[in-house]
Amino acid sequence: MEELQEILEKSKYTYEIIQHEKPILSKQDGTKYFGIEVGQTAPTLILNSDKGFFALIVSGSRSKVNFEKIADILGCSKVKLASPEEVQKVSGFQVGSVPMVGIDLPCVIDKRLFHYDFIYGGSGQSTFTLKIEPQALNELNHVIVTFD
DSSP states (O other), rough: OOHHHHHHHSSOOOOEEOOOOOOOHHHHHHHHHHHGGGGBBBBBEEEEEETTTEEEEEOOOSSSHHHHHHHHHEEEEEEOOOOOOHHHHSSSSSOOOSSSOOSSSSSEEGGGGSSSSSSSEEEETTEEEEEOOHHHHHHHHHEEEEOO
């Protein structure tokens, strides 16, 4: 969390790290708890492909991720969700707690997130949520592509 705090303090973006008693594990939990639209929830997923691992930050407004489309965008033959063990190994975080910023992986971002003033996602700890301006994702991550 200290590393995340340092990254955020150096940025010009407005953010808030919000503590809650229980982990927020679904977009439904997030919308209820924060009183936000489902599209503002922004989980960070770790993808495994034939070209290595990628971080995918996706809007909760998507009913599911089209992995074939993501594979095409990345020029990969196949893309799938990384296993919990792989997520821990490549990111240093557990599934459900991967932070939206500061991950040392090539990043793919859902353009739907940019329709909002603020988005809510992982902070690295399950009982803390990062609320941040979506434009920060471009500056604070190694973004290789955005998709619609």
